[in-house]
Amino acid sequence: MTSTPLRTPLAAWHESHGGRMVDFAGWWMPVQYTSIVDEHLATRQAAGLFDVSHMGRLSIDGPAAGSWLESILTRSIADLTAGRFRYTLITSDEGPTGVTVLDDAVVAREADAPDGSARYAMVVNASNRERVVAWLRSKCPADGVTLVDRTFATGMIAVQGPLAVAAVCVLCGDDDAARVAGLGVYRGTRAFVAGQPAAVSRTGYTGEDGLEVVVAADAVTDVWQAIHDAGSPRGLKPCGLGARDTLRLEAGMPLYGHELVATSDPFALGLGLAVTLTDGSGTPRSFPGSDALARMQATPSGRVRVGLVFDSKRAAREGSPVVVQGRTVGTVTSGSLGPTLGCAVAMTLIDRDHAAVGTAVDVLVRDTPQAARVVPLPFYRRPAPRS
Amino acid sequence: MAAEMKFAKSHEWIRPEENGLATVGISSYAVEALTDLVFMQLPPVGKKVKAGESIGEIESVKAVSDLYAPVSGEIVEVNAALPNQLETLGTDPYGAGWIVRIKPDDPSEMDSLLDRAAYEAQIAS
Numbered sequence: 001m002t003s004t005p006l007r008t009p010l011a012a013w014h015e016s017h018g019g020r021m022v023d024f025a026g027w028w029m030p031v032q033y034t035s036i037v038d039e040h041l042a043t044r045q046a047a048g049l050f051d052v053s054h055m056g057r058l059s060i061d062g063p064a065a066g067s068w069l070e071s072i073l074t075r076s077i078a079d080l081t082a083g084r085f086r087y088t089l090i091t092s093d094e095g096p097t098g099v100t101v102l103d104d105a106v107v108a109r110e111a112d113a114p115d116g117s118a119r120y121a122m123v124v125n126a127s128n129r130e131r132v133v134a135w136l137r138s139k140c141p142a143d144g145v146t147l148v149d150r151t152f153a154t155g156m157i158a159v160q161g162p163l164a165v166a167a168v169c170v171l172c173g174d175d176d177a178a179r180v181a182g183l184g185v186y187r188g189t190r191a192f193v194a195g196q197p198a199a200v201s202r203t204g205y206t207g208e209d210g211l212e213v214v215v216a217a218d219a220v221t222d223v224w225q226a227i228h229d230a231g232s233p234r235g236l237k238p239c240g241l242g243a244r245d246t247l248r249l250e251a252g253m254p255l256y257g258h259e260l261v262a263t264s265d266p267f268a269l270g271l272g273l274a275v276t277l278t279d280g281s282g283t284p285r286s287f288p289g290s291d292a293l294a295r296m297q298a299t300p301s302g303r304v305r306v307g308l309v310f311d312s313k314r315a316a317r318e319g320s321p322v323v324v325q326g327r328t329v330g331t332v333t334s335g336s337l338g339p340t341l342g343c344a345v346a347m348t349l350i351d352r353d354h355a356a357v358g359t360a361v362d363v364l365v366r367d368t369p370q371a372a373r374v375v376p377l378p379f380y381r382r383p384a385p386r387s
Numbered sequence: 388m389a390a391e392m393k394f395a396k397s398h399e400w401i402r403p404e405e406n407g408l409a410t411v412g413i414s415s416y417a418v419e420a421l422t423d424l425v426f427m428q429l430p431p432v433g434k435k436v437k438a439g440e441s442i443g444e445i446e447s448v449k450a451v452s453d454l455y456a457p458v459s460g461e462i463v464e465v466n467a468a469l470p471n472q473l474e475t476l477g478t479d480p481y482g483a484g485w486i487v488r489i490k491p492d493d494p495s496e497m498d499s500l501l502d503r504a505a506y507e508a509q510i511a512s
Contacts, residue, residue: 036448036449314425314446317451337423339448344425366451
């Protein structure tokens with residue numbers, strides 16, 4: 001990025017609270033405030049507060065919104081009812097294989113418009129927002145669908161960890177608090193949080209229970225500060241993108257640009273759930289790239305995504321070769337110390353022949369072989385809630 | 388009086404000892420900038436190094452950084468306990484957190500390094 005990075009409504013807060021700021025996908029964001037490990041562990045043990053306002057937020061309204069999204073997303077949303085969220089891919093039919101992955105996204109159906117038509121919201125990656133919005137606009141019918149990029153009009157806060165829901169609910173009235181606390185996973189509702197109208201969902205990118213809260217841009221700092229003050233006495237910490245990355249890695253979640261790239265086969269990545277090739281009656285669905293994705297499903301790729309756990313804390317990094325008996329059988333897509341696990345972990349794309357759980361491999365880390373073994377993803381699964 | 392500690396632009400410190408050797412570590416600024424240290428690789432004893440050459444690496448959760456020899460010479464001792472207690476780099480970077488001892492080829496090479504004031508000025512700029 002050569003231009004001045006964009007600032008979220010919270011950039012000044014980060015700067016005045018010790019955030020180490022970097023340009024991430026064109027946004028001026030904190031990598032960490034104190035320590036990635038401390039922030040990571042605070043999220044696992046109490047709660048972490050993340051500014052995710054850099055993520056792209058789109059609204060898709062109008063009488064044809066639902067049918068258009070159904071025609072363009074890899075995952076069917078025909079049965080999506082109000083207040084439900086769904087993970088999907090956005091693909092085009094370009095490229096040598098006939099499908100190009102433009103992004104992964106979460107699409108939500110909001111409460112219906114007064115005229116009864118369905119309204120949708122979508123969150124896309126910061127790094128892909130401009131490209132995805134431009135592509136969606138090029139496909140959007142002139143009548144019946146209104147697509148608005150609401151990234152700059154709003155802000156988004158993720159509150160993640162075992163104490164996250166409570167930290168938000170204490171800032172809501174009784175009715176809203178009960179509704180927020182009762183949200184199922186991938187469900188959302190409207191609520192007033194710290195007096196501000198908000199879209200609250202039981203979603204996140206850390207492997208923990210938690211919420212994501214979207215409010216108007218000029219209300220973000222007040223809501224952030226209120227959640228911070230409510231949670232801090234019980235261990236909530238503001239967290240930067242460093243901890244966000246180690247948390248999602250331990251949770252086995254793919255990141256666009258690393259596990260998921262333009263040329264990816266979603267089935268090899270274990271993302272087949274995001275691709276609905278036939279409708280409820282078995283009829284093939286048609287969306288950009290659907291023919292190529294059907295071929296990919298029918299012809300499994302030679303490589304699959306698995307986890308690697310290392311004996312040491314020395315981390316493999318993206319691009320490190322995975323070697324068995326002197327032969328390269330895979331490539332690391334993300335790697336780091338797993339702070340919860342106390343050892344290095346990595347996600348890798350590896351030849352099917354070497355993908356069985358327990359397979360011993362070496363990973364070349366700066367030319368030095370590091371012993372690792374294949375494990376199932378995710379590396380970390382949160383403990384079941386006490387009932 | 389203890390000989391003056393000098394600093395490399397790449398954040399290593401070096402301190403001449405009375406026995407003609409020099410002790411090398413990394414500055415408290417470097418430790419604070421790295422944070423979350425997880426791994427350190429030390430050079431083999433006996434290795435001959437040139438000033439500016441990598442003598443090992445230090446890894447944080449986020450990134451890997453090389454350690455550079457501030458002067459040319461031979462590695463005569465390494466702090467073998469350090470990789471297993473990297474927190475010492477934070478608590479005592481100029482003492483127990485020393486990394487290697489070098490026998491400099493030419494002790495006057497240290498004259499060209501930064502003194503504390505010049506190093507602090509570099510950090511502040």
